[in-house]
Amino acid sequence: MNLSLTLPEAFVALLRKFDVLVIIALFLLLTLLISMDRTIEFMIFCIFVLAYDVLYGYMGRLSFGHMLYLGTGAYAFALTGELISSNPFLALLVAVASGALLGLILGPIIVRTTGACFALINLAFNQLGFFLALVAFSKWTGGEDGMSVYVDKVWIFDFSRKTTVFCFALLSLIVVIFLMRRLTNSLFGLLLRGIKENETRVQFLGYDTFAVKMVAFIISTSLSAFAGALFILNYSYVTTSFIDPLRSVEVIFASLIGGAGSVYGALAGGVSYKLISNYLPNYVQRWEMFLGVILLLLVFKFRAGVWGYITAWYQRLEATPAGKSGQPPEVGR
Amino acid sequence: MLLAVDHIDVFYGSARVLSEVSLQARQGEVVFIVGRNGAGKTTMLKTIAGFLHPGRGAITFAGQDITGLTPDKVARLGIRYVFQDKRVFTKLTVKENIELAAYAAGVKLSEALERMLQIYPKISRFLDSTAGGLSGGQRQLLLIGRAMVGSPRLLLIDEPTEGLAAGTIEEVLKVLELMRGEVTMVIVEQNLSVVSRLADRIYCMKEGHIPAALSEPADIQNQSYLETYL
Numbered sequence: 001m002n003l004s005l006t007l008p009e010a011f012v013a014l015l016r017k018f019d020v021l022v023i024i025a026l027f028l029l030l031t032l033l034i035s036m037d038r039t040i041e042f043m044i045f046c047i048f049v050l051a052y053d054v055l056y057g058y059m060g061r062l063s064f065g066h067m068l069y070l071g072t073g074a075y076a077f078a079l080t081g082e083l084i085s086s087n088p089f090l091a092l093l094v095a096v097a098s099g100a101l102l103g104l105i106l107g108p109i110i111v112r113t114t115g116a117c118f119a120l121i122n123l124a125f126n127q128l129g130f131f132l133a134l135v136a137f138s139k140w141t142g143g144e145d146g147m148s149v150y151v152d153k154v155w156i157f158d159f160s161r162k163t164t165v166f167c168f169a170l171l172s173l174i175v176v177i178f179l180m181r182r183l184t185n186s187l188f189g190l191l192l193r194g195i196k197e198n199e200t201r202v203q204f205l206g207y208d209t210f211a212v213k214m215v216a217f218i219i220s221t222s223l224s225a226f227a228g229a230l231f232i233l234n235y236s237y238v239t240t241s242f243i244d245p246l247r248s249v250e251v252i253f254a255s256l257i258g259g260a261g262s263v264y265g266a267l268a269g270g271v272s273y274k275l276i277s278n279y280l281p282n283y284v285q286r287w288e289m290f291l292g293v294i295l296l297l298l299v300f301k302f303r304a305g306v307w308g309y310i311t312a313w314y315q316r317l318e319a320t321p322a323g324k325s326g327q328p329p330e331v332g333r
Numbered sequence: 334m335l336l337a338v339d340h341i342d343v344f345y346g347s348a349r350v351l352s353e354v355s356l357q358a359r360q361g362e363v364v365f366i367v368g369r370n371g372a373g374k375t376t377m378l379k380t381i382a383g384f385l386h387p388g389r390g391a392i393t394f395a396g397q398d399i400t401g402l403t404p405d406k407v408a409r410l411g412i413r414y415v416f417q418d419k420r421v422f423t424k425l426t427v428k429e430n431i432e433l434a435a436y437a438a439g440v441k442l443s444e445a446l447e448r449m450l451q452i453y454p455k456i457s458r459f460l461d462s463t464a465g466g467l468s469g470g471q472r473q474l475l476l477i478g479r480a481m482v483g484s485p486r487l488l489l490i491d492e493p494t495e496g497l498a499a500g501t502i503e504e505v506l507k508v509l510e511l512m513r514g515e516v517t518m519v520i521v522e523q524n525l526s527v528v529s530r531l532a533d534r535i536y537c538m539k540e541g542h543i544p545a546a547l548s549e550p551a552d553i554q555n556q557s558y559l560e561t562y563l
Contacts, residue, residue, distance in 0.1 A: 187432070187433075187436050190425065190429055190432060190433055191433065193422070193424060193425060194422050194425065194433055196424075197422050197423065197424055197425075198420060198422065200384070200404070201416070201420065201422070202433070203403070203404040203405045203408070204382060204384075204404050204405075204408055204413075204414045204416075205405075205408060205433055205434055205437040206405050206408035206409045206437035206438070207405055207433075207437055208405050209405070
């Protein structure tokens with residue numbers, strides 16, 4: 001038996017069939033290897049990467065200002081908790097609705113654009129949002145100091161306990177993965193991929209691509225806002241770092257590292273980026289430089305990202321006779 | 334009259350590329366537009382398809398004024414456009430390419446596949462392959478077949494035989510002949526043997542004008558006359 005072939009095959013088959021269980025197991029394992037606190041952060045960040053991937057990976061629109069939507073969710077959650085109700089679920093709902101509303105308002109301006117224009121308009125709005133949170137609305141947001149957030153215990157959900165936050169974040173991630181898979185495997189996903197490749201051709205088939213792009217944009221902003229709210233649920237405070245446009249680079253890095261346009265790629269990218277940014281500073285003083293080198297390598301050499309290369313490697317494996325039959329290749333003929 | 338283009342002017346910025354151009358196509362007709370590169374043939378198709386809007390004049394389809402409609406609205410009326418560059422959705426599979434057309438046309442995927450296989454049976458081998466791996470001829474036939482999903486009323490085809498090998502051109506021609514009568518076609522073409530074989534009517538274009546329109550069989554077969562426009 002050729003173990004080098006059958007083990008990866010077995011792993012991929014297992015992943016395909018029980019992927020949700022495998023993902024749960026991996027995150028549980030991560031709590032043992034690092035810490036529960038960090039694992040929660042990783043999972044929420046993965047939700048943000050998945051949200052970003054709807055636009056970048058599937059629709060081919062690179063945004064330099066996605067922290068705006070994450071920050072909107074974060075502040076909406078915090079302000080709801082502060083001013084309206086301490087019910088965390090109501091605050092989460094308001095956060096997602098705020099993300100959707102912002103998408104609905106900005107979408108008609110943003111989704112008409114492509115390329116650099118799309119990226120920079122998002123950045124411009126992000127900068128505007130950052131200024132509003134930092135200065136104009138500092139009376140409510142606490143400006144640079146930020147604000148603390150307290151939420152009530154609702155039924156069994158006591159979010160002051162890390163295990164509750166962990167379970168809720170994990171459940172949220174699984175639900176988002178499920179939704180993303182349904183979305184991307186549907187006709188809507190096909191349309192997004194079509195728009196990524198050639199929007200005009202999709203129009204000529206009879207589709208209103210503006211409507212499709214608007215829906216994708218609102219899904220992305222809502223999910224980003226949800227991730228922002230979860231971050232605040234975890235940290236119990238919000239500062240302007242949650243809406244800082246400079247931090248948009250994190251989600252871009254994660255998408256590139258993992259491989260855009262794939263649910264597994266977003267997860268691999270989210271976890272990889274967080275591992276690098278959390279642990280590399282322990283060993284390398286100017287770790288951002290290392291990240292820059294990684295970006296250069298990704299852009300010039302490994303554009304498919306981690307998951308893209310795993311997929312390509314597996315496809316090659318499947319294409320070989322041994323890969324198909326599970327038998328070792330014949331030698332000496 | 335299924336399609337009537339009535340004295341349209343089309344501009345690229347301030348440059349007038351089509352001037353006082355008129356064209357008509359009856360139900361089931363195969364209409365060709367011939368002319369040199371830059372004569373305005375593709376601009377004409379793009380204007381009918383809604384990608385460009387005339388500055389003056391009107392376009393009527395099945396009695397409805399479609400001047401100024403967006404491409405998606407034009408497509409929903411049953412007008413399909415097969416582009417010149419044979420560009421399919423390369424990263425989608427052949428089946429997914431057909432699926433996109435099927436949903437837009439409001440037909441089931443199974444029906445769309447059946448239709449596709451009637452037009453181009455050989456495609457069955459490639460349904461699960463990415464369309465980017467198809468040859469130029471296969472892409473062209475996929476595009477024509479995909480455009481026929483959901484029984485369109487008018488097909489606009491831009492240079493269907495350009496860059497294809499002789500054998501593949503014959504295959505494309507057979508498909509077009511198969512569709513004759515079933516759908517009205519307006520085809521831009523520079524290959525005069527193809528034009529003479531299929532045309533019911535020919536519009537000759539020159540520098541944004543249509544100086545000649547031929548519908549008599551003898552005129553259509555007169556390749557030496559047509560060559561003066563190429």
